[in-house]
Amino acid sequence: xxxxxxxxxxxxxxxxxxxxxxxxxxxxxxxxxxxxxxxxxxxxxxxxxxxxxxxxxxxxxxxxxxxxxxxxxxxxxxxxxxxxxxxxxxxxxxxxxxxxxxxxxxxxxxxxxxxxxxxxxxxxxxxxxxxxxxxxxxxxxxxxxxxxxxxxxxxxxxxxxxxxxxxxxxxxxxxxxxxxxxxxxxxxxxxxxxxxxxxxxxxxxxxxxxxxxxxxxxxxxxxxxxxxxxxxxxxxxxxxxxxxxxxxxxxxxxxxxxxxxxxxxxxxxxxxxxxxxxxxxxxxxxxxxxxxxxxxxxxxxxxxxxxxxxxxxxxxxxxxxxxxxxxxxxxxxxxxxxxxxxxxxxxxxxxxxxxxxxxxxxxxxxxxxxxxxxxxxxxxxxxxxxxxxxxxxxxxxxxxxxxxxxxxxxxxxxxxxxxxxxxxxxxxxxxxxxxxxxxxxxxxxxxxxxxxxxxxxxxxxxxxxxxxxxxxxxxxxxxxxxxxxxxxxxxxxxxxxxxxxxxxxxxxxxxxxxxxxxxxxxxxxxxxxxxxxxxxxxxxxxxxxxxxxxxxxxxxxxxxxxxxxxxxxxxxxxxxxxxxxxxxxxxxxxxxxxx
Numbered sequence: 001x002x003x004x005x006x007x008x009x010x011x012x013x014x015x016x017x018x019x020x021x022x023x024x025x026x027x028x029x030x031x032x033x034x035x036x037x038x039x040x041x042x043x044x045x046x047x048x049x050x051x052x053x054x055x056x057x058x059x060x061x062x063x064x065x066x067x068x069x070x071x072x073x074x075x076x077x078x079x080x081x082x083x084x085x086x087x088x089x090x091x092x093x094x095x096x097x098x099x100x101x102x103x104x105x106x107x108x109x110x111x112x113x114x115x116x117x118x119x120x121x122x123x124x125x126x127x128x129x130x131x132x133x134x135x136x137x138x139x140x141x142x143x144x145x146x147x148x149x150x151x152x153x154x155x156x157x158x159x160x161x162x163x164x165x166x167x168x169x170x171x172x173x174x175x176x177x178x179x180x181x182x183x184x185x186x187x188x189x190x191x192x193x194x195x196x197x198x199x200x201x202x203x204x205x206x207x208x209x210x211x212x213x214x215x216x217x218x219x220x221x222x223x224x225x226x227x228x229x230x231x232x233x234x235x236x237x238x239x240x241x242x243x244x245x246x247x248x249x250x251x252x253x254x255x256x257x258x259x260x261x262x263x264x265x266x267x268x269x270x271x272x273x274x275x276x277x278x279x280x281x282x283x284x285x286x287x288x289x290x291x292x293x294x295x296x297x298x299x300x301x302x303x304x305x306x307x308x309x310x311x312x313x314x315x316x317x318x319x320x321x322x323x324x325x326x327x328x329x330x331x332x333x334x335x336x337x338x339x340x341x342x343x344x345x346x347x348x349x350x351x352x353x354x355x356x357x358x359x360x361x362x363x364x365x366x367x368x369x370x371x372x373x374x375x376x377x378x379x380x381x382x383x384x385x386x387x388x389x390x391x392x393x394x395x396x397x398x399x400x401x402x403x404x405x406x407x408x409x410x411x412x413x414x415x416x417x418x419x420x421x422x423x424x425x426x427x428x429x430x431x432x433x434x435x436x437x438x439x440x441x442x443x444x445x446x447x448x449x450x451x452x453x454x455x456x457x458x459x460x461x462x463x464x465x466x467x468x469x470x471x472x473x474x475x476x477x478x479x480x481x482x483x484x485x486x487x488x489x490x491x492x493x494x495x496x497x498x499x500x501x502x503x504x505x506x507x508x509x510x511x512x513x514x515x516x517x518x519x520x521x522x523x524x525x526x527x528x529x530x531x532x533x534x535x536x537x538x539x540x541x542x543x544x545x546x547x548x549x550x551x552x553x554x555x556x557x558x559x560x561x562x563x564x565x566x567x568x569x570x571x572x573x574x575x576x577x578x579x580x581x582x583x584x585x586x587x588x589x590x591x592x593x594x595x
Contacts, residue, residue: 114570163232459475463530
């Protein structure tokens, strides 16, 4: 049998100070360092006096004769050697530090450029020689790896997904994830992936791409608590839709169509209101797009009249707030528009002039201005990152109750909540009032029908927002037990204990997320699980919509060749709620020295 190999590292050898005087060696102050000769800068492999002595006697005999041991000249020479060695090593360390600082600064610049959707080539602004593309890849990889690590530790997560075409008509699916960051004890919304879709975009095609990504990323379907989509047929189809196929993987999955999309669909116009709106849009297009010369004259005319605005707004069906903003602008400069049309001697101008002078048309426009203003206010309230689903449901519920007041206000012709109609001061026919009342009644029915899916979750909102005031015997505990697979008796007992826990009363003023994530102890297991699941759920696909806005800025006609991988990297940086550890990344980068 071969003898065991000797392990020098396990012998724990120490460098003795007197060896510097005797053999002219020193030991650098860094891990796993080996002795260095001060005279010739050569090293020996092992911290052992015999090795140092052998090198000294065989290589530096002349030094021993010129500077005898114990002499003053030898001590001075040692000090000179040590000083020279320390100066050279300090220079090397400083060079390393400067390189790391340079890399760190470059990474910070790259992060800022990507946050503002700037091209990779803009790194030349700060005269960087390294590739901004490579730094973007490093930053995005760090964000992605950290995200996946945090996601593995999270108790549950929710998904919001939507799809849109980029500048070259490539379909891109944006997937966002919301979860509790266990390390920081805060809820995060992060871009999970941007998946390019090649070929068909049917439900089975979308699911295949999603499933491949989730499987490859080692993400568990079982921890997915909810899924929010835009409500497209490919997403919600009962047979082959994405939601149905993901629910096959997780039977307890809760899925919703985006609250903002549903609220926008509720406000669609029909019949007489739609006809008037279309006529108004044609009038605006006539002003802005019929003739460039005419458009310039119109703007000059508004300027001469000291108008509040210099132009009309064009309608865009894709934008949520478009109809209301278009009518708001038109109404504020209506008199100037009328005067300009009156001065034009064309058939088109006369037609639009007759539209404006029609009292019934303007009464409908006045009604639309007021009601769309309310709808736009609701839409704006629903938008934003980090919104709890309970807060979104609360906003919709409040608006539904307001519709009852609006309907009575119109029916009684009081117009207290419709100041534009009141200001118009024209005769209101019974027929016109009937049109407005019918629209409001239809609007109420649309909201009631479309938001049925949120009825169960709305019953849980009081628990999440005000756990100290809820009734433990009420119906909501049955809903909680069914939706999140909880023990109803245990949940009820925990709620009573929580309500009597005086140590938690002092945290009533903190935010809902902070209260449940940071202050409620683990002994309230069922309560905390229920609260975290509710706080994790997406109520809308707003984050996906904002990512598409950024995508269209990033991949524009000047950067149409941006690859799918680089598009995802830049979007990941744009949408990230946390910054990477620049110092660690700079240290990990291999710094190249110039000679």
